[in-house]
Amino acid sequence: MKHLKKAIALMMSLLLVILLLPAAGIAEGETRITILGTSDLHGNIWGFSYEDNKETANNGMARLYTYIKQVREENPNTILLDNGDTIQGTIMTDDLYNKTPDEPHPVMAAMNFMAFDAMTLGNHEFNWGIETMHKIIAQADFPVLSANVKDAEGKLVTGKGWVMIERMGIKIAVIGVVTPNVPLWDGGKPGIEEHSYVSGSVGVTEAIAEIGDSADLIVVCAHMGMAAEFDEEGGADSAQRILDDNPQVNVLLVGHYHMSLGEKQGDTLIAGVRNAGREIARIDVTFDKDKKLIDGKVEIVDMAEVEPSQEIRDIPLVKEAHEKTINFIQGGGSGEDGEGGTPLGSTTARFQPENEIRGLPQGKLQDTAVMDLINMIQLQNSGADVSAAALFKDTSDLPEGNINYGNVFDIYKFDNTLYRVPVTGKELLAYMEWSAECYNQWQEGDINISFDPEYPGYLYDMFAGVDYEIDLSQPKGQRIKNVMFRGEPLKEDEQLTLAVNNYRYSSALKGKNLIEGKKEWESSNSIRDMIVAYLAERSPISPQVDNNWSIVGVDLNLDDPRRDEIITLINEGVLETPYDESYNLNDYEELVAAKPAA
Numbered sequence: 349m350k351h352l353k354k355a356i357a358l359m360m361s362l363l364l365v366i367l368l369l370p371a372a373g374i375a376e377g378e379t380r381i382t383i384l385g386t387s388d389l390h391g392n393i394w395g396f397s398y399e400d401n402k403e404t405a406n407n408g409m410a411r412l413y414t415y416i417k418q419v420r421e422e423n424p425n426t427i428l429l430d431n432g433d434t435i436q437g438t439i440m441t442d443d444l445y446n447k448t449p450d451e452p453h454p455v456m457a458a459m460n461f462m463a464f465d466a467m468t469l470g471n472h473e474f475n476w477g478i479e480t481m482h483k484i485i486a487q488a489d490f491p492v493l494s495a496n497v498k499d500a501e502g503k504l505v506t507g508k509g510w511v512m513i514e515r516m517g518i519k520i521a522v523i524g525v526v527t528p529n530v531p532l533w534d535g536g537k538p539g540i541e542e543h544s545y546v547s548g549s550v551g552v553t554e555a556i557a558e559i560g561d562s563a564d565l566i567v568v569c570a571h572m573g574m575a576a577e578f579d580e581e582g583g584a585d586s587a588q589r590i591l592d593d594n595p596q597v598n599v600l601l602v603g604h605y606h607m608s609l610g611e612k613q614g615d616t617l618i619a620g621v622r623n624a625g626r627e628i629a630r631i632d633v634t635f636d637k638d639k640k641l642i643d644g645k646v647e648i649v650d651m652a653e654v655e656p657s658q659e660i661r662d663i664p665l666v667k668e669a670h671e672k673t674i675n676f677i678q679g680g681g682s683g684e685d686g687e688g689g690t691p692l693g694s695t696t697a698r699f700q701p702e703n704e705i706r707g708l709p710q711g712k713l714q715d716t717a718v719m720d721l722i723n724m725i726q727l728q729n730s731g732a733d734v735s736a737a738a739l740f741k742d743t744s745d746l747p748e749g750n751i752n753y754g755n756v757f758d759i760y761k762f763d764n765t766l767y768r769v770p771v772t773g774k775e776l777l778a779y780m781e782w783s784a785e786c787y788n789q790w791q792e793g794d795i796n797i798s799f800d801p802e803y804p805g806y807l808y809d810m811f812a813g814v815d816y817e818i819d820l821s822q823p824k825g826q827r828i829k830n831v832m833f834r835g836e837p838l839k840e841d842e843q844l845t846l847a848v849n850n851y852r853y854s855s856a857l858k859g860k861n862l863i864e865g866k867k868e869w870e871s872s873n874s875i876r877d878m879i880v881a882y883l884a885e886r887s888p889i890s891p892q893v894d895n896n897w898s899i900v901g902v903d904l905n906l907d908d909p910r911r912d913e914i915i916t917l918i919n920e921g922v923l924e925t926p927y928d929e930s931y932n933l934n935d936y937e938e939l940v941a942a943k944p945a946a
Contacts, residue, residue, distance in 0.1 A: 377637035379516045382419055382426040383567060384630055386412060387603035388470070388623035389430065390437025393458045394670050395625070395656050398439040398677055399758035407626040410656035413462050415628060415649060417657070423632075425515040428463065429522060431603040432470025432571035435484055437624070439754065440673040442763050446476050449483035454669035456487040461663055466511050468524030468569040469494040470603065471533060475763065478505065478539030493524025493569065496551025498544050505543055510555040512563065518635055521563035525551040527572040527585045527604055532854040536870070547584035548572055549593045556596055564639045565598050573605035574618070578859045591616055598641060599631055610648040617646045626651055677754035691750040693883030696890040699759075700745040705796055706918055707925030709742035712786075712808060713797055713899065717891030718744060718759055723812035723847075725878050729871060730768040732847035733833075734776065734813035736783070740806045746891075751883055760876045764849035769857065770865040773842035777828055779862050780816065783809040784827045790820040790902040794930035795911040797899060801928040809852065812896060814838060821901030829900070849875060910936050917943060 374380050386409075395408025420426045435441055435455050445453050459467070467490060473481050485492045485506065495509025510523040528545035535541055548570055556566065568590060576586040583589030587602045591613060602609060602620040608627060609620035619629035627648050634643040661667060699717040701710045711718060716739075723735040744759045771779070786808040788798045797820060799805070815832040831838040848857065850870070857863045871878070883889065905911045914931055917923045922942050923931070931939060 374634060378642070379518055379635045379639075380423060380425065381515050381518055381520065381565070381633050381635070382423045382630065383520075383599060383633070384416060384419060384426060384428045384628055385431060385569070385601040385619055385621070386429070386625065386628055387431035387571070387601065387621050388433040388606055389455075389625050390433055390472070390623055391435060391441035391455055392438060392624040393440075393454060393666055394661060396670065398673055399754040399761070401674070401677065401754055404624075406650070406652040407624040408651075408656060409458050409462065409625050410658075410660040411651040411654040412625050412628055413657040413660050414654050415651065416462060419630065425518075427465050427513055427515065427520060427522075429567070429569055429601065430459070430464055430467040431569045431601050432468045432524075432526060433472040433603065433623075434459070434467065434470065435481075436472035436475050438673075439677060439757050440669055443753070443757075444673060444676060445669065446480065446484070449476070449480045452665055453484050453487055454663075454666045456484060457663055457665040458660055460487075460489040461660065464488075464490045465513055466490055466522050466524070466569075467492045468571055469497070469506065469526045470571040471527050471530050473526075474530045474534045474537065474540060477534075477537040478543065480538075493522065494526055494551075495523055495555045496525045496528060496546045496548055497530070498546075500542055509551060510559060512559075518564050518639060519562060520565045520567060521555075521559045522567045522569065523552055523555040523559075524569045525571070525590070527577065529578055529585055529855070529859070532578070532859050533851050535854060536850070547579075547582070547589070548587065549583065549589045552590050552594050552597070556594060564635065565633060565641060566596050567599040567601070568594075568597050569601045569603075571603045573602055573607070573620075574609070577604075578855075587618075598644070599633070601629060608648050610646045612644075612646070615644075617644045619646050619648065621648060677752050677757075691752055692756065692880055693751050693887030693889065695746050695748055695751060696888050697748050698745055699891045705915055705925065706921070707742075708796060708798075708927060709739070709805075711739050711742070711744070712799070712805065715810070715893050715895045715897055717893050718746060719810045720812065720893055721746075721882075721889075721891075722760065722875070722879070723810070725882050726766055726847040726875065727812060729878050730766055730845075730847035730869065732768045732813070732845040734771075734811060734844055735847040736779070736809040736811050736852065737849070738806050738809050738852075742805060751887075753880070756876055756879050756883070760879060762849070762851065763874050763876065764851055765873070766871040766875050766878070767848055767850055767853045767867040768869040769846045769848060769853060769863065769867050771844055771846045771863050772840065773833070773838045773844065774840035775863045775865075776814070776838070776844060776846065777831065777840070779809075779846075779857065780811060780828045780831070781825050782856065782860060782862060783807070783811075784818050785824045787818070787820055787827075787899075788928070788930065789823055791930065791932065792903075793905070793932040793934050794902070795905055795908075795914055795933060796926050796930050797902065797904070798926055798930040799928055807856075809848075810897065812894075815896045817898055817900045819901035820899055905933060908933065914939055 497505040525548040570587040606623040621627035630647045722737045726735040786803040817829040
């Protein structure tokens with residue numbers, strides 16, 4: 349069974365990590381360099397979920413620093429690198445400090461304390477425009493790299509594309525490149541379109557030409573995944589293309605996709621980590637007395653069992669920022685200095701249904717009040733005919749009672765603006781089909797609907813302004829059925845307007861060539877601000893669901909007692925959540941065999 353195979357694969361990966369652990373000693377005359385790599389920290393210094401108002405158990409820069417100190421004690425010849433998407437991602441960063449870039453920034457303060465050796469730009473560093481980015485990264489005590497982004501005069505956006513770091517006479521060249529898709533997401537932000545964004549591979553090639561033969565080791569920090577995100581033919585946004593074109597690369601750190609990766613490709617060591625400080629990459633490389641690279645190992649280290657560093661939390665600016673953010677949230681964020689105020693509004697009941705199956709988000713299996721609220725606010729503010737929005741987090745909900753800023757951030761965590769875009773009926777259908785690709789196809793005997801792991805949940809949009817069905821008995825591209833617009837079947841040549849956020853417009857509608865039209869209107873405020881305004885005007889608000897869409901073409905065997913037994917085992921934690929693969933009644937005997945003896 350596939351679930352059993354996955355368990356075996358997990359055991360094998362754990363064994364691989366053990367085999368890749370560095371040896372305790374090295375031979376006389378040899379030098380071992382340890383490279384530690386972080387990526388996609390997304391502003392998580394403390395190890396705290398501000399929207400939930402509670403500490404996390406397995407992430408944050410404070411945990412990373414505890415481990416970093418241990419490694420530095422073990423091997424003083426350690427290099428610490430960051431691979432981007434660092435200053436964005438929490439209420440602290442997005443709603444307070446990135447809006448006041450002239451003030452000291454807590455993420456930079458933490459990174460300086462941790463003594464990073466270099467940082468590479470990620471795409472989210474560009475979210476507030478070039479000038480804001482420059483002001484924030486100017487606070488770094490370390491070089492910030494981006495070898496593939498240049499201004500109109502051909503100067504690198506950070507002034508550096510690579511840096512040479514020396515340990516024990518060993519020269520390590522570190523090159524940084526970012527996904528060139530930045531303009532797709534942030535094209536309207538100040539200064540973005542005055543810069544050029546070339547292939548990551550081209551940036552690395554140019555940097556290697558400058559480095560020449562002066563380096564003993566070449567490390568590339570590429571803020572992109574191994575596979576292309578958009579440029580499938582050219583590979584401009586593919587780390588694999590970097591390796592294909594630049595065999596000189598010895599170590600490759602990847603990011604952006606928030607995925608664990610630890611492997612060797614030929615002689616190149618490759619590492620990637622999950623987001624928010626959940627993991628750190630450790631690469632140990634050994635040189636002989638002639639500075640020749642003779643060995644290399646990679647390990648991805650989970651922070652789940654690591655105690656957070658109090659030193660990081662006690663940095664004055666970090667502590668101040670943490671407390672200021674909590675006050676901002678609990679007070680509704682109404683104070684101009686983030687020091688609190690009254691709640692933003694209130695609700696009469698919670699907005700999400702309970703999950704039938706533990707860990708399987710009901711909010712993506714049926715229409716819910718959360719999504720209807722967001723889409724309704726988008727329709728009201730844009731004047732569009734149809735709206736599309738995503739449940740960015742599976743657990744997003746508005747609770748019953750008073751609502752604070754953390755609750756709003758929980759249901760809409762990105763600082764997106766809203767566009768109104770002209771579309772045809774045919775284009776809307778193509779967009780809806782693209783969105784429905786997130787589901788796996790239902791098979792006879794399946795007891796649940798599951799999701800394709802290759803499609804992150806934040807890519808799944810739900811639509812308002814049309815009624816429709818998603819037939820999961822059909823393959824991808826053939827699932828959207830019975831689409832009705834204003835009481836009539838949607839015609840392919842029908843002219844409509846669509847409300848959609850700026851990221852989805854750029855990365856999907858344009859990036860995937862789903863529509864031809866261009867935005868005809870853009871909001872001056874964020875969608876999150878619109879939700880805040882709605883709460884202020886309409887509270888108390890009640891959950892309302894119009895059930896304009898549903899999943900069809902499935903028979904989940906609701907009346908079969910075997911299904912109930914399997915679900916009980918899932919909900920009790922005996923079986924893992926079937927998120928990316930459905931459980932099937934054909935495997936009933938094998939599944940219930942996992943049930944503990946009475």
